[in-house]
Amino acid sequence: MPPITLYFLQASRCIRTAWLLEELGLEYELKFSERENQKAPEQFKLNSGNPLGKFPTLKDGKLIITESGNISDEPAQRVKVRQWVHAAEATFALHALAILYARWNIKDAPEGTVEAAEKTMSANVHNDMSWLETELSLSTGQFLCGEYVTAADIMMQFSADFIIARELGIKGKEYPNTNKWLEACKNTDGYRRAVQRTGHRL
Ligand SMILES: N[C@@H](CCC(=O)N[C@@H](CS)C(=O)NCC(=O)O)C(=O)O
Known part of the structure; x- marks a missing residue:
């Protein structure tokens, strides 16, 4: 066992x-x-x-x-990896879940309330996703911190995949680097x- x-x-x-x-x-x-x-x-x-x-x-x-x-988290974690480990929850998930919770929990409000809230909160998510796009373009390999999978990918993959799958604040936007990296993550053994x-x- x-x-x-x-x-x-x-x-x-x-x-x-x-x-x-x-x-x-x-x-x-x-x-x-x-x-x-x-x-x-x-x-x-x-x-x-x-x-x-x-x-x-x-x-x-x-x-x-x-x-x-x-x-x-691993001992002797590099600072860049640690940054993504935290950003996955404290930035990406935080901003995106605010939208999901509004969808789930705002009931009996005047028509258009959830949509208006979502539109305002989308700015944060788009900002986060644009940052991810830029950082991926700067990586020396196919993963967030280079050639190999790190805790950064393991934490960030779910956050980004979830944001895209549920269209949380990203309607009408394209994130080609993110999509490519998500594919690379999903293709790891x-x-x-x-x-x-x-x-x-x-
Ligand atoms: N910050 C925590 C979040 C844990 C969390 O909220 N998990 C959700 C699923 S993604 C859950 O267990 N929800 C079940 C429920 O609320 O009934 C982590 O990264 O592990």
């Missing part, structure tokens, strides 16, 4: 952790759950042992580890294995 257990919620940041484990070649037990009404099922939250009830949750023996950025094993989809 492998000592590591990954609690994986469908259509979520959990793909980051599955990909990381595959890249590192670590054995792990997979506990998978579909969403119920967009949320994680209560029993799945209880089983994970994560008091916050959010995923990914990793168990290593008795230790419960959360926050996908924390899980993917580790990512393929993670998707094959977990059934991840958006």
Whole structure:
């Protein structure tokens, strides 16, 4: 029995952790759950042992580890990689999820309210995505920090993929460098294995 257990919620940041484990070649037990009404099922939250009830949750023996950025962090991390690890959550996901939550939660408001909110909040997401486009054009390889996959790709791939798949603040915009890099990420053996094993989809 492998000592590591990954609690994986469908259509979520959990793909980051599955990909990381595959890249590192670590054995792990997979506990998978579909969403119920967009949320994680209560029993799945209880089983994970994560008091916050959010995923990914990793168990290593008795230790419960959360926050996908924390899980993917490595010792002696280069500053550039660390920048993307944080930007994936604190910038890209933050700005994009504001739009998603407006779509989900603003109800009974006058017609056009959500659209107006989304239009205003789109400026942030487009700014973020333009930054990603520029940085990718400056990379010396096909990944964010050069020739090899790093935690930067593992964290940023889900954020960018999710923004594009859900059209969060990017309607009518094109991001060719991002699309090319997303393809490169999805073509890595580790990512393929993670998707094959977990059934991840958006
Ligand atoms: N900052 C956390 C975010 C964790 C998080 O919010 N996960 C979402 C899925 S992407 C979740 O578990 N949602 C289930 C729910 O709210 O029921 C991380 O990077 O791990």
